[in-house]
Amino acid sequence: MLSNNLKRIRKSKGLSQEELAIKLNIVRQTVSKWENGLSVPDSDMLITLADELDTSVSVLLGETVMEPMTDDLKAISEKLEVINLQLAKRNMFKVKTIRWILITLCAFIVLAFIALAVMQSFYLRWDYNNPEFAVAGTILHGFEFVFVRLAPLAFIASIIGIVITYKKR
Structure with missing residues (x-):
């Protein structure tokens, strides 16, 4: 208001x-x-x-x-306290939302690593004389190459973000 x-x-x-x-x-x-x-x-x-x-x-x-009002400052301070509580609730909701997004990202990274480990780069055994397999295999290999190098950094950054959101203010 x-x-x-x-x-x-x-x-x-x-x-x-x-x-x-x-x-x-x-x-x-x-x-x-x-x-x-x-x-x-x-x-x-x-x-x-x-x-x-x-x-x-x-x-x-x-x-x-x-x-x-006879006690203007008291009324003002009470209203400001209500407003501050509303702001604190809003900020806490934002922090919780960010925390859950980071937790979800960590879970996705772990699941993706598990999926890649289970697949064991199966696409490397494909017949690359077939152009469709060659394109699909190249895309899968590119994804795996980039994911394996960048996901650990994103995972560590997410863990740090989760820890920061749990710190007491």
């Missing part, structure tokens, strides 16, 4: 991300991250942001109630 409101209000004021960033003494990438929902401003910055955009924090956070 914050990201959409921030972008809408900034554009309605005719400000670019760069101009808003200069007013807030931050870099443009920070404004971009806020607008894309990748991070959220802290409570002090949220108040400054609302002041620069001539709006209230409630409007930025998507509330329809325009009445000032």
